[in-house]
Amino acid sequence: MAVADEKFMQVSMGPQHPSTHGVLRLLVRTDGEVLSSVKPYIGYLHRGLEKIAERVTYPQFTPFTDRLDYLASMNCNLAYAMTVERLLGIEIPRRAQVIRVIMAELNRISSHLIAFGSLSSDMGAFTPFLFGIREREAINDLFEMVCGARLTFNYIRIGGVSQDLPEGFTDRTKEFLDYFPAKIREYNDLLSYNSIFIKRLADIAVIRPEDAFDYGITGPNLRASGIRWDLRRAEPYLVYNELDFDVPVGRGEMGTTGDAWDRYMMRIYEMEQSAKIVGQCLGMLAPGDHTAKVPRVLKPPVGEAYVRAENPRGELGFYLISDGSTKPYRLKIRTPSFANLSIVPKLGKGVMIADLIAIIGSLDIILPEIDR
């Protein structure tokens, strides 16, 4: 804590702080309870993943993508695999595509459960966090069945998935899907429509559509501002074009379109849609190969591609340049949280300190993918 000048006080929030969702430092200048400026300092989790990518072969980099957004490792695996496959020109068997969608959507649900839970605990309600963790455990059990891991899966590989679904997976997933909608109703009764919670979030930190474009906001945060943009619909990959699901957008139900409550509620709506997608995919599972025939040594032809996918937090893109060797020449990782965090100095100006917690929580950032 330091006095910046007579009027303002400078306070460092983080790097170790329970509500910053990782190792993030926010340097705030306060005038009493009101913030005059917020400056994020990032990089505490920088591991140089882009540099590492230039030193390892293409398949060897897959486990590193798990460490980008560890709450949605499947989705990160998927985006990376799709990037390399585009350069290689590999067709993925249909069964592998359906399995990938199942995994991506289950992981989206488990990631949104954490978003839901952590925002609630930021707002001072700890119980919903435990509720979210409870359902997430069920999904983690499913992931453990398919690949043995519960956090860093390394399951979606270049060419397909590492192994076929185990016996009993479909039944256990159906069991989960049967009881999950009731849980969402429980979350809504407990938290979403709780008047204290609404008062903490409604009309707070409104992101207008033009600001969302300017700051590269993607994913649920963008849709909360009323823009119907979802890569699963806009640039369908895998089997998404055959699936029936809605893309929910913010409508300002409790205040203004694009406020923190809308951003929170997008996650609830999307969990419903993801559960619907998983249910449809289970019905589409036909016998077939779980992976394409991929050469032992991967040498994508010289070229470059920017491939993106809809992650729980927004658009994850890989810009890959191949020089024809076994290792990437350059791999730039465009992560959604990096851009989503860059709007915080703008949103944080002139709000109360407690609202800054709501802003960070409602943006649902995750630091390992910001710092890479």
Next chain:
Amino acid sequence: MEAKKIFDILSGKFGGSIQQLQESTFPPSVVVGSDAIVEVCDFLKKAEGLDFLSLVCLSGVDLKEQGRMTVVYHLGSMKHGHMIAIKVELDRSSPHVRTVEKVWPVANWYEREAYDMFGIVFDGHSDLRRILMPEDWEGHPMRKDYVYPKRYHTWDV
């Protein structure tokens, strides 16, 4: 809109500053002279039918063998669903390019990252500091000829 058509529109408007169309990349890329980059970006953002409202990704690339550095701007339009990459080629010994943060504010952070990792200087940038590495770090780690330090302060690295 087709990349060829975007290239023709740009060529008609900016002439010789629009140097090349690369259709083999995904998405297709247009190589632009570094002196015109801000005007080209501003035009791409505002022109009707193009509407590249989003700077999706900004990457530095070190082409050491060719003595060049490239800044790649991936632009997207959610209105029309099209994408294009704009490339600026810079001299590797002193990479300088004007900032586009006035066009897309998110470029502020992207450019800081490219500066941090590659040492590309964005002229006119409001706050060109390192973003991921510590402020007193020496060198730019993503350069191909980067030499790893043996020590950082009191630590062996």
